[in-house]
Amino acid sequence: MSNKNKASITELLRASKLSITDTRVKILELFMNSNGALEHSSFEKLAGQTFDRVTVYRTLQTFLDKGIIHSIPTTDTSIRYALCKSDCSEHDHHDHHVHFKCEECGTTTCLEDTDVPEIHLPKGYAMHNVDVVVSGVCKQCK
Amino acid sequence: MSNKNKASITELLRASKLSITDTRVKILELFMNSNGALEHSSFEKLAGQTFDRVTVYRTLQTFLDKGIIHSIPTTDTSIRYALCKSDCSEHDHHDHHVHFKCEECGTTTCLEDTDVPEIHLPKGYAMHNVDVVVSGVCKQCK
DNA sequence: ATACTTATGCAACTTTGTTGCATAAAAATT
DNA sequence: AATTTTTATGCAACAAAGTTGCATAAGTAT
Numbered sequence: 001m002s003n004k005n006k007a008s009i010t011e012l013l014r015a016s017k018l019s020i021t022d023t024r025v026k027i028l029e030l031f032m033n034s035n036g037a038l039e040h041s042s043f044e045k046l047a048g049q050t051f052d053r054v055t056v057y058r059t060l061q062t063f064l065d066k067g068i069i070h071s072i073p074t075t076d077t078s079i080r081y082a083l084c085k086s087d088c089s090e091h092d093h094h095d096h097h098v099h100f101k102c103e104e105c106g107t108t109t110c111l112e113d114t115d116v117p118e119i120h121l122p123k124g125y126a127m128h129n130v131d132v133v134v135s136g137v138c139k140q141c142k
Numbered sequence: 143m144s145n146k147n148k149a150s151i152t153e154l155l156r157a158s159k160l161s162i163t164d165t166r167v168k169i170l171e172l173f174m175n176s177n178g179a180l181e182h183s184s185f186e187k188l189a190g191q192t193f194d195r196v197t198v199y200r201t202l203q204t205f206l207d208k209g210i211i212h213s214i215p216t217t218d219t220s221i222r223y224a225l226c227k228s229d230c231s232e233h234d235h236h237d238h239h240v241h242f243k244c245e246e247c248g249t250t251t252c253l254e255d256t257d258v259p260e261i262h263l264p265k266g267y268a269m270h271n272v273d274v275v276v277s278g279v280c281k282q283c284k
Numbered sequence: 285a286t287a288c289t290t291a292t293g294c295a296a297c298t299t300t301g302t303t304g305c306a307t308a309a310a311a312a313t314t
Numbered sequence: 315a316a317t318t319t320t321t322a323t324g325c326a327a328c329a330a331a332g333t334t335g336c337a338t339a340a341g342t343a344t
Contacts (some may be wrong), residue, residue, distance in 0.1 A: 076221070125281060135273075
């Protein structure tokens with residue numbers, strides 16, 4: 001982890017009015033170092049470091065609330081999380097990209113360049129958020 | 143539950159080469175009587191009937207395998223299930239409709255008439271399935 | 285340096301999901 | 315229609331995932 005990233009993590013936390021703690025910094029480092037979305041269990045295993053389960057739950061919830069990370073829907077029981085891009089904020093939070101889950105390697109990635117297409121709902125429905133999850137085989141596994 | 147539906151449940155099970163048991167019939171009745179998608183916990187509560195947790199898990203898994211129901215991804219821990227339409231089969235199973243989750247009443251419904259738009263993936267990716275989940279406010283709650 | 289606020293970790297608990305095995309029920313066979 | 319074979323169910327015991335309250339530790343403000 002470069003000093004540049006360390007600094008930007010600190011800034012990110014400060015911008016969200018969160019106090020800068022060890023756990024928060026380390027969890028954000030994990031996000032930045034991994035290319036895919038992380039599920040909850042990843043945080044206890046990784047980095048030779050042990051995090052308390054409770055702390056991880058609370059930290060992720062805080063990050064969600066502040067719009068620092070977003071959750072990606074799955075059809076298994078686990079929820080996956082990924083860092084939000086700059087166009088997310090606490091009160092206006094939506095992902096403008098498609099999520100891709102590889103059936104081979106199991107990783108979920110955000111396809112930043114793939115736009116979420118427009119959806120036309122039936123009359124009477126109000127749309128707040130659209131989640132698109134594509135499953136298939138990724139570049140690396142093909 | 144009408145006799146007509148009872149008969150069609152029997153047929154459905156027979157067509158999938160599943161033996162016709164009490165539990166299976168009752169769980170399918172629950173699906174047909176509810177307009178929204180069901181999550182696992184619904185099955186133990188509903189209908190004044192108690193189902194063993196293990197049996198419910200195994201029954202839903204069987205239905206999934208046979209393409210009788212499909213699962214709908216969520217960002218909470220629960221998985222939701224809904225009946226498949228006729229164009230699903232055991233080996234070629236995909237939903238051609240959009241799922242809608244209402245933030246007010248919490249129910250998830252299949253918007254049968256809303257097509258899943260075409261998604262253009264970056265080069266090197268193979269697409270098998272697309273899940274679209276829209277959240278917002280439904281007709282009834284608005 | 286001290287007071288104040290917030291985050292963390294532990295313990296105990298609840299809920300959710302899994303596995304093996306004996307029994308019960310359904311389907312096939314005679 | 316009775317018996318055999320196959321399959322589904324329920325129980326028990328367990329494993330994993332998620333939650334809550336509270337004392338302590340660490341961060342922030344004065």
